[in-house]
Amino acid sequence: MTTINNIQPLSAEDVFSLLKNNFKEYVxxxxxxxxxxxxxxVQNIINVLCxxxxxxxxxxxxxxDEAIIVSHDEERNEHNSDVLEQHLNDFLAEKAG
Structure with a gap:
């Protein structure tokens, strides 16, 4: 789990829009x-599917209002998603900061 300070602050709708419009190209x-x-x-939760x-x-x-929290299922270690997760965290930190 990674917590990113939501300095802007961005709403869940803002984050969803940023992801839909920019994250795919970014990553x-x-x-x-x-x-x-x-x-x-749904409400303040966004699921990312790859x-x-x-x-x-x-x-x-x-x-x-204070944070954006990125988490994943710790049980699912069959895939190396660390690099993808780091890029997601970097993207969100850039947008929220």
């Missing part, structure tokens, strides 16, 4: 890849 340029990334948004890498929900983002 694909960093990884020199062409990953498909999908999102689900079906080519991880079956089901890859990351869960919880947004409130």
């Amino acid at each position: 694909n340029s960093k990884l020199d890849s062409n990953l498909e990334i999908d999102y689900q948004h 079906p080519e890498i991880i079956e089901g929900i890859a990351f869960t983002i919880t947004v409130d």
Whole structure:
């Protein structure tokens, strides 16, 4: 779990919009890849799905006025998602800071 200070502050809707419009291009340029990334948004929770890498929900983002929290299922160690998670954290820190 990673906690990012929500300095702007960004709402869950703002984060969802940023992810949908910018994260795929951001991460694909960093990884020199062409990953498909999908999102689900309900209230203050955003699920990030990377079906080519991880079956089901890859990351869960919880947004409130003070913090953006990125977490993932610790039980799912069959995929190396550390690099993807680091890029997600960097992207969110850049946007929230």
